[in-house]
Amino acid sequence: MRKSLLRMTLRQLQVFQAVCESRSYSRAAEEISLTQPAVSLQIRQLEALIGQPLFDYIGKKLYLTEAADALLRASSDIFGRLESLDMQLSDLQGSLQGQLNLAVESSAKYFVPHLFAAFKRQYPEVSLQLVVVNHAQAVRRLSANRDDLLIMSQVPQDMSLEFLPFLDNPIIAVAPPEHPLAGQANLMLQDLCTAPLLVREPGSGTRKAIEDYCHQKRAHFQQTIELGSMESQREGVIAGLGIALLSRHAVRRELESGALRELPVKELPLMRSWCLVHPRGKYLSPVAQTFFAFIRAERAQISGLAARFGAVPG
Template identity: 35%
Template sequence: MNKIRAPRVTFNQLRTLEAVVRLGSVTRAAQELHLTQPTVSTQIQDLQASLDTELLEPIGRGIRPTEIAGLLRQTVLDIFVRWQQFEEELQAVHGLERGTLKIAGVTTTEYFIAQWLSDYTADHPGIEIELAVENRDAVVRYLTNDEIELAVMMMPPQQLPLETLPVMQNPLVLIGPKDHPWSKKSRLTRQVLDGVPMLMREKGSGTRLTTQAYFKQYGLDLNVRATLGSNEAIKHAVAAGLGLAVVSLHALAADPTKDGVAILPVTGFPIKRQWQLVWRKDRRLSLAARRFISDVRGRYQLSRSANHTIA
């Protein structure tokens, strides 16, 4: 049997190389790793010297990883995955007492995801939580770049190989100012929305995509008066009379008038959607993530036969 030869490089050099290749920048890698730029540059130079090959090449004012650097990054990721497996096996021997859960949710999940994590950490107090609450585009980017293991969102991206677990109903309601005359009606036809000023979330938002689909399906003119970056901003703008909006029911108080808004009884609303817990099917999840999925499945899972269509 051939004797296994120890590598001539260090773990820190490999970690630094992976960050530089992934981020495409020495500066951003230094920021992520909490190192100085000279330290990052020195580690890369030492790594190149040990391997006797170029890993980065200049391009304009920046750098570009060589083909060898890309191959080395994949090797580094394989090493990291194998080390993670060892740590999980060690945790399994001693019980799930340590570990990190990396999870992200789209902005509306801020109204409930903390409770999910509280329930989880009550059973696993040694788990550290890294939670990001961002817009949908950012969450998709985190999944794409393997910066998180789990995500909670309404509309998972189609371009990634994902497993999905329906976990909570997410009714989307139409709101106006609390004294809006439509709030006194029993039911209005959807044609009343044709050309009405609407307030929307940013492009790429799941709620925006659903609203656009609703208007398109019924041949209604979507008049976007303003685009705002959060549910709170949307509610304040609606309360001020700037326009109507479609929001998740989870974003409203139990009594919507406390937010200064009213739910308007227009045909087709609420639009029935679901929150999904999603993860990459082509990645091996940590023990902490697998236990979280099991915990959520036991507490919150919905039937996959639930209606997803626009009413």
């Protein structure tokens, strides 16, 4: 090993991670309570130890070099090991403590807080840091080893991953109750194609699954309206902009209140599985190991929670 690497400090790595996260020296300085010159100094010292530049400026944007990508993976592993040590020391004192860093695709964000609440009842000293992402962002976070675990559907087949399917995610068609289709029975997907379809942004796993499924069923919508989130899709349907294919979890309350109507489409719901995912060979902290074991073992609890959301256990 290069002796210069042994002179790196944890503080330098914290500053480096902050710059990588914010892609800005000034924003990183604000986040970690340093001045911008102090951040610049720490990065210059780190670059001297590495022997390579860590960032490139193109225009006014900051980009990571290949050396920075490698250092980011290593620093994430170092801090993960330290956090794991803290958890293990707590475990030796008789209680599981620490933080679970969990990323979830947006369609799962309605169910996951209830899932974590069930876990926290057994392990009350565990905290949660939850990041909501779309499918493309989830894949990038997996590649960068950013999180303890991810909850996603459509697990990438070209990556070396461990995954546990644990819950089905039903995708249904919804419309406002006064929509002409809401009063019909025995619909086919092709019957919906004259209505505007509200869709998510590119990179959404739900959008990709719906597009692939509609293409398979030869259902080609004449007009689509792109909205940036599941919430805006839901509100757009309520406002009468069109119909949408959404996770039943995301519209459970609106279906119960009558604000939305599930359309009786023969080819729906489209079922996808939510999976708990991490890179194969990744060292899991005690909290992450315990959460993974909880999901694997507590199928009865998950089934009960799923029933409240109209979901089906995987």
